[in-house]
Amino acid sequence: MxxxxxxxxxxxxxxxxxxxxxxxxxxxxxxxxxxxxxxxxxxxxxxxxxxxxxxxxxxxxxxxxxxxxxxxxxxxxxxxxxxxxxxxDDVPSDENLSEEDESKLPLQLAIVGRPNVGKSTLLNALLEEERVLVGPEAGLTRDAVRVQYEFQGRTVYMVDTAGWLERTERDKGPASLNIMQSRKSLMRAHIVALVLDAEEIIKSQRSMAHSEVVIAKRAVEEGRGLVIIVNKMDCLGGKQNSEMYKKIKEAVPIEVQAVIPQITGIPVVFTSALEGRERLQVMNEVNGKYTRWCSRLSLVASTAG
Missing domain, CATH: 3.40.50 (Rossmann fold)
Structure with missing residues (x-):
């Protein structure tokens, strides 16, 4: 004024x-x-x-x-x-918002990551049914797939994005649309599940590539809850890979914290979507993150008068 x-x-x-x-x-x-x-x-x-x-x-x-x-x-x-x-009486506080009320709030979950990291396989594992076509061929998921799912009394809307690609001058047509759809899915989500590839981590000797760092930082900057999923841990089975398995589990949380120092306690789940391993842990972390996310919103409302 x-x-x-x-x-x-x-x-x-x-x-x-x-x-x-x-x-x-x-x-x-x-x-x-x-x-x-x-x-x-x-x-x-x-x-x-x-x-x-x-x-x-x-x-x-x-x-x-x-x-x-x-x-x-x-x-x-x-x-x-x-x-x-x-x-x-003006606004809801943490005390007024019971766990029962929070459990009724729908959750928008975006499963994001680079192509062929196992996003669709993870979605199928969470649903415990073959809802999305999967395979070794890259680019099978051409459009974002949105499905409704019930977990512990809460309605979850899961979106399997078509892969988050780094946009270049060559990204036109379907590739450009995929980028836009992935970003829209992230913007609409409450919680973002960023899927990493254990095999790629071993090859590159780093937890996240540049495009994955971009996704993680964008999610945090936009105020979304972030959960990291390290997929394809089944590739590290057997005694010959036990040391590498242990190193990855120790290194990834540390590297994630280094990349996003402004947020502490970002959940990291190590899983094999192909085998359905740690399916419940993934959803428990997502659900817990959303409950804390809702509590932060309530805290903002009750203190910002």
């Missing part, structure tokens, strides 16, 4: 916004937690208090995934906006 000339586009837009707010009862003010309060945030807060006292603002602290466990501490900064703190 800065002072601008009434004849400019900014001036007309400001006037229009003020007219709308004058007839509004609630407003959502989004602030960037990483950047802190901007002078314009404070100006908007002052304007609302002076010109629209009937509005009950809801302050949303975006990008809070980057601040670890200090969310409540950072939320206190929002008090500088001059709004009264919400009461327990």
């Amino acid at each position: 800065t002072e601008v000339s009434s004849g400019t586009i900014l001036g007309r837009t400001t006037s229009m916004t003020a007219n709308v707010l004058a007839r509004t009862q609630f407003a959502v003010l989004i602030i960037d937690v990483r950047a802190g309060l901007h002078p314009l945030d404070l100006e908007v807060g002052k304007w609302l208090s002076k010109h629209a006292p009937q509005i009950k603002p809801i302050v949303v602290m975006n990008k809070s995934e980057s601040i670890g466990e200090s969310l409540a501490e950072v939320a206190s900064e929002a008090l500088a906006l001059g709004f009264d703190r919400c009461t327990q």
Whole structure:
């Protein structure tokens, strides 16, 4: 609500916004937690208090995934906006949101990763049925596949994406559409399951390729819950591979934490989708991550008044 000339586009837009707010009862003010309060945030807060006292603002602290466990501490900064703190009757708190209520919330799960890492095989393993065509040929999944699934009383919508490829000048037609579909699936998801290939980890001597790092960071930056799935662990069976099996299980969580230092405790599940191994552990981690994700949203609501 800065002072601008009434004849400019900014001036007309400001006037229009003020007219709308004058007839509004609630407003959502989004602030960037990483950047802190901007002078314009404070100006908007002052304007609302002076010109629209009937509005009950809801302050949303975006990008809070980057601040670890200090969310409540950072939320206190929002008090500088001059709004009264919400009461327990205004918004749901962690105590008011029971585990039973949380278990009823539908979960949107996106299974993402590079082509041929076993995303479709993992989806079939989770469903315990052959829902998606799988095989050694790359590119069998041409479109995102969305299926509904029930897990421990919760409805889960799982999306098997067509592979996340690094876009280049050559990516046109179906390849370009696959990239767009994968990104849309990630944006719509609550939880992102990033599937890695144990064989590729051994060959490259690193947990994640550049494109996989991009996926992981994008998921975290967009506020999605992230679970890492290391697939094809059956390739490391037998005594001759026991040492390599142990090294991978020790190294991957450490490397994931190094790549995404702003988030602690990212779950890493080692599985063989082909054999259906650790199927329940995958879903337990996904379900648990979603419960914590919902709790963080509740915490934001209860502290950002």
